[in-house]
Amino acid sequence: MATRDQLGDGWTVVLRRQPARIVDGRPEGGYTDAFEIICCDCGDHPDLDYSEVSPELRRIRGPYLVADGIAAYREHVRLHHQPARAASMPRGRTPADRG
Numbered sequence: 001m002a003t004r005d006q007l008g009d010g011w012t013v014v015l016r017r018q019p020a021r022i023v024d025g026r027p028e029g030g031y032t033d034a035f036e037i038i039c040c041d042c043g044d045h046p047d048l049d050y051s052e053v054s055p056e057l058r059r060i061r062g063p064y065l066v067a068d069g070i071a072a073y074r075e076h077v078r079l080h081h082q083p084a085r086a087a088s089m090p091r092g093r094t095p096a097d098r099g
Contacts, residue, residue, distance in 0.1 A: 012040040013080070015073040018063050022049035034063030037073050041080055 018036045020029035025047035037060055038046045044057045053061065064072055 013073070013077055014038050014046070015064075015069050016046070018050070018061075022047060022052075032063070035066055035069035036061040036063055037069065037076055039076060039080075 015035055015037055017031040018034040019027035019031050022028065036050070038044050039057075039060055042057065042060055044053060044060065050058065050061060060076065062069060062072065
């Protein structure tokens with residue numbers, strides 16, 4: 001059973017090319033050269049357009065150049081997999097917020 005918090009493929013965080021826009025849950029107008037992090041554990045969902053998510057989720061999403069996106073993705077996943085820190089990590093906070 002897939003819910004809005006858990007996708008059918010079993011993943012909760014992904015780095016993807018940023019669609020030009022999302023309409024009715026589907027990419028429309030192609031893709032940009034930027035990448036974004038979608039983290040369902042933080043309350044995001046891939047069917048939402050960038051303009052539909054909160055400023056906190058936008059800070060997580062990026063956009064990123066590919067190398068920066070990979071680094072941000074790894075750090076975001078690492079933070080979620082540290083039991084003590086993940087439980088105390090405020091939703092929507094990322095390493096980019098510290099810079």
